[in-house]
Amino acid sequence: MKKASVTAVAGVLLAGRLVAADAKVDFAKDIQPILQQQCLKCHGEEKQKGKLRLDSREAALKGGKTGPAFVANDAAKSEMIRRITLPKSDDDFMPSEGEPLPKAQLDLIRDWINQGAAWSDAGLAKKDDGKPKGPPGPVLPADFKPSAAEQKAIAALAQKGIDIRPIAANLNWREANLRLHGTNINDATVAQLKDIVGLVDLNLATTKVTDVGLANLKGLANLQRLHLELTSVSDAGLAHLRGLQNLTYLNLYNTKVTDAGLDQLKGLKHLRNLYVWQTKVTDAGVKKIKAALPNLDVSTGWDLTVLAKKEEKQADKKEEKKADNKEAKKEEPKKAEEKPAKKDDKAAEKKEEKK
Numbered sequence: 001m002k003k004a005s006v007t008a009v010a011g012v013l014l015a016g017r018l019v020a021a022d023a024k025v026d027f028a029k030d031i032q033p034i035l036q037q038q039c040l041k042c043h044g045e046e047k048q049k050g051k052l053r054l055d056s057r058e059a060a061l062k063g064g065k066t067g068p069a070f071v072a073n074d075a076a077k078s079e080m081i082r083r084i085t086l087p088k089s090d091d092d093f094m095p096s097e098g099e100p101l102p103k104a105q106l107d108l109i110r111d112w113i114n115q116g117a118a119w120s121d122a123g124l125a126k127k128d129d130g131k132p133k134g135p136p137g138p139v140l141p142a143d144f145k146p147s148a149a150e151q152k153a154i155a156a157l158a159q160k161g162i163d164i165r166p167i168a169a170n171l172n173w174r175e176a177n178l179r180l181h182g183t184n185i186n187d188a189t190v191a192q193l194k195d196i197v198g199l200v201d202l203n204l205a206t207t208k209v210t211d212v213g214l215a216n217l218k219g220l221a222n223l224q225r226l227h228l229e230l231t232s233v234s235d236a237g238l239a240h241l242r243g244l245q246n247l248t249y250l251n252l253y254n255t256k257v258t259d260a261g262l263d264q265l266k267g268l269k270h271l272r273n274l275y276v277w278q279t280k281v282t283d284a285g286v287k288k289i290k291a292a293l294p295n296l297d298v299s300t301g302w303d304l305t306v307l308a309k310k311e312e313k314q315a316d317k318k319e320e321k322k323a324d325n326k327e328a329k330k331e332e333p334k335k336a337e338e339k340p341a342k343k344d345d346k347a348a349e350k351k352e353e354k355k
Contacts, residue, residue: 025112029295038095057119075113103167104224138246138270149195175201187213203227211237229253235261254278259285266292277301
């Protein structure tokens with residue numbers, strides 16, 4: 001059997017990771033800003049509603065009146081997840097004095113808990129007034145309402161079977177997974193998104209979107225997550241993303257992007273996760289973008305290549321072992337045939353001696 005190449009094996013590994021979780025969630029970069037903006041006002045050093053504090057891992061695990069805030073490695077059993085995903089009208093909804101969290105933030109918290117809820121108290125730096133501070137995340141306007149043009153665009157796409165759905169009940173913020181439609185999506189389809197300014201999560205992976213089509217995303221100032229993996233997008237397309245100041249996640253896996261394209265992203269101060277595996281981006285380009293955006297985590301996939309090589313070696317050893325076992329089994333009948341032959345020879349020799 002022909003063995004798979006390193007690239008193929010690594011591709012499978014990456015695909016698995018993208019399905020499981022888009023990235024390893026970093027507490028200081030991803031979770032800490034959410035806690036500071038949404039939770040510590042009511043569950044911090046100065047105030048503890050429900051006797052709950054969320055300014056340290058120990059306090060969060062100790063919990064309040066309803067028990068621990070979360071169960072590490074099990075978001076489904078975590079009280080925090082239950083509360084932040086409730087309808088705003090529910091008495092247990094959190095944050096009680098604000099709007100529901102955007103889907104991007106909900107996903108980060110859920111992934112963080114499922115990954116073990118690692119917590120760096122050292123990252124909770126103190127201001128002179130004693131309150132925690134950290135890298136701020138994007139803040140969406142709480143009073144956002146879709147325009148008539150946006151509602152018309154959503155309805156038009158719905159007629160074509162493309163669902164632009166709310167990220168949670170009673171919210172005007174929306175998400176669109178056009179990957180589900182694959183190559184049926186092209187620049188003409190993407191052009192219909194330009195009026196949907198409430199879009200915060202957009203997946204264009206595996207579609208036929210081009211650099212020209214990305215020009216239609218310029219006005220989507222609230223967009224936080226964007227998937228462009230496995231498309232023909234290049235450096236020219238990234239130039240259209242410079243105004244997306246709320247962008248936190250960008251996946252460019254297996255595109256034509258180079259170091260020059262990354263230069264277009266230097267002004268995206270909220271960008272936290274960037275995927276550039278199987279692009280033309282170099283070590284120098286990664287170093288340059290990280291210098292401009294210190295809080296950015298760039299996934300190059302090179303670590304997956306190393307892992308793939310190990311997997312391939314292990315597969316080779318298994319194949320060799322199977323081959324050895326097959327040869328050994330082939331030899332067993334031969335040995336069995338040889339043994340009775342020797343006995344027959346000895347019997348013949350005795351007969352000759354008697355004669």
